Amino acid sequence: MAANPLVTDGFDQPAPRRLWLQVLHDWVTTVDHKKIGLMYIGYALIFLVVAGAQALLMRIQLAVPNNHFVSPQVFNQLFTMHGTTMVFFVGMPVLFGFGNYLIPLMIGARDMAFPRLNAFSFWVAAFGGFLLYFSYLGANGLYGAGSAPDVGWWAYAPLTARAFSPGHSTDYWTLAILLSGVGSIGTALNIVATVLCMRCPGMKLNRMPLLVWLYLVMSCLVFVTISPLTAAQIMLMLDRYLGSHFFDTQAGGSAVLWMHFFWIFGHPEVYVLILPSFAFANEIIPVFSRKAIFGYPAMVAASVGIGFISLSVWAHHMFTVGMSSGANTFFTLATMAISVPTGIKIFNWLATIWGGKIHFTASMMFTIGFLFQFLIAGLTGIMLSVAPFDWQLGGSYFVVAHFHYVLVGAILFILFGAFYYWYPKMTGRMLSEKLGKWHFWIFLIGFHLTFDLMHIPGILGMPRRIYTYEADRGWMIWNILISSGAVLQTIGTLLFVYNMVWSYFKGPIAGPDPWDAWTLEWSTSSPPPVYNFAVIPTVESRRPLWDLKHPEDPDSHYE
């Protein structure tokens, strides 16, 4: 490994041990993008374990028909809390966490554009997650009804009206989403400002790492999608407490209006989650294939294209609500169109691997899992874009299988890949590769057992969100196998948690650049000092560290 002249030693002497209260004070009051990023990630991991446990309880309940492991009320709360938590309090924060941590480092900046807004956004989102779970205690309220929310994570009207949802459970849900949305918009604003204004000398837009590009597109999407969601939450609160009738069908309101509000948020939200996943793949695949990313301009164009098209596909979640044939046809076409830029990405990754020298680290193995599983998720997505096919498959376990293929098969796999890749940068120590490979194989088998087979009960007519099912429908064998896969995934995840804790204390020292990588975050020490770079770097290509390591053949000659 080439010595790295950009690394500046001596500036980060270990600080003397401090009292735990001082440490706590430091974390609570910090405006350092790296600490905020780590807090986002830690907070998301805690909720990942909680919502994962909820999934496990649901799978126990569904393993056999007419099971009485949990009551219908508890089951309905479980799937509502699982979905809400995973989307708003795991997916968003973990991705914002990585973005917060990596973007300034990758563009050669010392912090985000608005450090205090950054801290505010984190704490307000964290408070949202706290409120959601406080509902278990607080939602009984004055009515003596309800506990945790049980209206489903998309909370269709009029189930959320006071008539059908007395007590305060729905209010906790609404407030949690509202606060999480405020935090998301704050962080998105920060990312856009940082990317546009804080790049180091020489880093033109077309030299930014693709990760930064994708976070830019993702943040712009957040503006457009979180705003209607937030508006809808306020309208719902007005309905529930001030007598307005936006969604109150008993008084002439419209249930379909809520669906439009929710899905104009909800579908681009899928891309808000998947674009950062593409971002990680764009960094990990080239480094472990030892090649430059293939077709950088096309990758940027495809990302921006996905951003725009994703705003015109929302009603494919509503093919069964009785839209006109014209609307169904339009949303079929718009949804299919998104497969073109997505396809470009998969092909460009394939071309990046082609002719490379692939190093099968745990990080790369998870990334390869991501590639195969995202391919399958995309293809089942094409099936669901075919409106008539969706009339059968929509609302069934096929859809549950499809979007878990996206969220677990693609996003969670690449997230694990990102952890193995950047953990050394964040902590200064390597994660155990041996445990990482065990984690990969156990989780891979569990994942396929659960989510491959989950398509089948959907085809056999099993709707989602049912707490139990009839014994004579032939669904039991599939559900037992699906549930057994969930156990394997749990074991894999616990192995990962163990690896993170063990490696923090016992892992090999990473050094600044353990993967022989090419982007700026690897040019500073691990973990980076508070100020990131002693000297603000200057770059001349997309891979500044490649140029340093190969002065005879720098990228800047080809771009």
Next chain:
Amino acid sequence: MMLSGIGQGSTSIFSPAGTPARSIFSLSMLVLSITTGIFLTVAGLLLYAIVRFRHRAADPNAAQEPAQIYGSTQIELSWTVIPILIVVMLFLATARIILVTQDAPKPADALDVTVIGHQFWWEYHYPKLGIVTANELHVPVSDPKHPTPTYLSMSSADTDHSFWIPRLAGKVDLIPNRVNTMWIDPETAGLYLGQCAQYCGTQHAKMLLRVYADSPADFAAWVAHQQQPAAQSADPAAAEGRSIFQHNACISCHTVAGTVATGTFGPDLTHIASRDTIASGSVPNTPANLRAFVQNPAAFKPGALMPPMHLNDHDLDAVTAYLTSLK
């Protein structure tokens, strides 16, 4: 197909028994073959690349970086254009099925049924035949030569529901303050199962659907029977049960045609004994089940909106006898 084999007589979307389900089935086979083709091509290339281009420690040039390729306009153009062509083809095939299913002209002798979703049961009105019933929908078999499809106008009394009989057609939601329509035309006589496919509250799971496709003669007999007012049983237990029924809260929610019971919140009970199941298809219609249901509906369906009736054993027996007499 393995999946359709499992689904015979059940709820598989791959064993269609009506025109809408059949046209979706053939479209889905086209989609499945195209996506399988794409999968085999791309996954095959990926697999080849991963095996072929792995880093080999034994390679004399192992330490050297591979050739850096930054892109190729021709290649990238080809993998943009080919997917566009596939999308156009798939879109045209899809648009055709959307139009023939949604905008099919309604034949003059189609049967009209109004469906109203409730937490957690189904109400059916046959406006031209003057029939009101619940949970078990009877429709005539449709002969392809002289199609007699059934057109469903659907709405909801409370929250969103969805009507899904996989072997007959795709699902359509029942949404309050809105009327959606769909049509079904079962090809062969028999029972078609399904269930509510839109989360509608606590008992969403036990909001089951049963569609009976009857031969023309059977359907005519069923219609004639349902058009009768409620049976007047000579059995003294049933007569006593009727009196108890009419002096309790039962009549605020249930209708028994031709009596003082005219409530509309719950299922119409005029011919409840002619139905195979109770509690929206969740248990067989036996006197024991009826009695247990009247005593405490939550025993079968926690979250059901009918309260426990707090009747003593004698009254329960009588009411059960009355309900059983409502053939």
